[in-house]
Amino acid sequence: ILNILHYPDERLHKVAKPVEKVDDQIRTLIDDMAETMYACPGIGLAATQVDVHLRLLIVDISEDKTALRAFINPRIVEADGHTTYEEGCLSVPGIYEEVERASHIVVEALDRNGQPFRLEADGLLAICIQHEIDHLDGKVFVEKLSRLKQSRILNKLKKNQRKNM
């Protein structure tokens, strides 16, 4: 199980670098990230969140954890429509806020064997992939909200940390 960085950790703002070679080390990282994600539980996880600043994310929105997909060097090549969803984030525990994103996307990426693929996604899968790619670009969903909401969230997180000390 890998340690997940918690907002407002500055490392969550680092921009991830492309994966040069899809080798066994990358495949081990994918497996470790999947184990970590399922344990939370979560339906998505970006390498940035486990302090590995490489352009790699995993998603599995299936109920029975049988649809794990790895996206290496993902690029959104088409994005249209609008949808809002009450998002959460494993790096911002306890915070859920409405976020607007594209409702349909086409993503190109490499899979865990280094093979290129193209995926069309709608609904929760599209939302999740956009949320994870934001992590690779050093963005956390709470930063899309108003300044007022962000300050209230930071205060709440600080209060939670004091409580857990």
Ligand SMILES: O=C(O)C[C@@H](Cc1ccccc1)[C@H](O)SCc1ccccc1
């Ligand atoms: O922190 C993450 O990146 C994992 C996120 C992925 C996600 C966020 C918003 C909307 C969809 C996916 C979640 O914490 S995974 C937990 C979860 C589970 C079911 C539905 C939404 C979020």
Ligand SMILES: [Zn+2]
């Ligand atoms: Zn997140």
